[in-house]
Amino acid sequence: MSVTDRPVWLGRPKPVAVALKALALLLISGVVVFPFLVVVSTSLATKAQIDANGGYVLWPTSISFDAYRQIFDGTQVSRSVVISVGITVAGTAFSLFCTVLAAYGLSRRGSLFQRGLLTFVLLTLLFGPGMIPVYLMVKQLGMLNTYWALIIPGAVSAFNIVIIRGFIQGIPQELFDAARMDGAGEWRILWSIVLPLSKAVIAVVGLFLAVGYWNNYFGPLLYLNDSQMWPLQLVMRSFVLENTITTTATQLPGHVTPPAQSIQMALVVIATVPILCVYPFLTKHMSKGMLTGAIKG
Structure with a gap:
């Protein structure tokens, strides 16, 4: 079987296809990681940080283990x-x-x-x-x-x-x-x-x-x-x-x-x-x- 006769899934992907797959993977990873990051950050945030951010914190400036x-x-x-x-x-x-x-x-x-x-x-x-x-x-x-x-x-x-x-x-x-x-x-x-x-x-x-x-x-x-x-x-x-x-x-x-x-x-x-x-x-x-x-x- 020649290179041109190979099925599409066996061929080398084009750079555009690789970039699109990487972008999709990053978006899916962000959708999964973002809520968990908010959960962990909020559990470690102080009362002042939670009040300043409307109830949920994405990245705490100071860590507090008071909740635990x-x-x-x-x-x-x-x-x-x-x-x-x-x-x-x-x-x-x-x-x-x-x-x-x-x-x-x-x-x-x-x-x-x-x-x-x-x-x-x-x-x-x-x-x-x-x-x-x-x-x-x-x-x-x-x-x-x-x-x-x-x-x-x-x-x-x-x-x-x-x-x-x-x-x-x-x-x-x-x-x-x-x-x-x-x-x-x-x-x-x-x-x-x-x-x-x-x-x-x-x-x-x-x-x-x-x-x-x-x-x-x-x-x-x-x-x-x-x-x-x-x-x-x-x-x-x-x-x-x-x-x-x-x-x-x-x-x-x-x-x-x-x-x-x-x-x-x-x-x-x-x-x-x-x-x-x-x-x-x-x-x-x-x-x-x-x-x-x-x-x-």
Whole structure:
């Protein structure tokens, strides 16, 4: 094939096209970075700077950590962060365990009730149970006002099962046959072959699950009656609506309370940073996990 016969996408881009792509990338990056910069800057700004800039600061001239001190000094935010981390870690681990087991069983032809169970799982993608039946189930199981109510009802998702099942089906059958000839059982095959080869899709699904557990606020609002058990997202919602945070700290003489805008933005930063810290370690698995799990060929 000559140079002139090559497809358009294989040719060298023109300088104008490169410049337009760079400009578009800069605009998109600005749209993404600008709001986050405003959030961080406002959380670090003083009351005088916020008043002078109409409530939000793009770049603070002097940095103040009063909002963060106010949040973590005897308030329920410190406890809610620990609760959110615990729920996210425990929920993600439990969900991945159940999802991987279900996906592996449904990917093996001839397993017990494989076709019927697969049909039942796929039907849940079309027909959801609804809020009231789930609440009644949680109540009947005695999980109200417990953290189990935030983990168990949404532990298994049919979408995640389908993604991981498709990935496992892409593993060469010869590997399973060779392992069985060497005397390996199903648990050994799952642990030694399937899990190491499925790191990409497990990382992707794990990220989806972690973000879902971390950002969940409606579940705690529905199932938790004790405010001392609230996770971070529900504490943030309470502050945004009522502009108050439960505190046990003593107000010191001469202490200046940070403005509400700084505390709100500081809460947003605290809720966003953990996911931002985890996401870069999983980005290399994102495209491979999604494409391999969703496309068969």
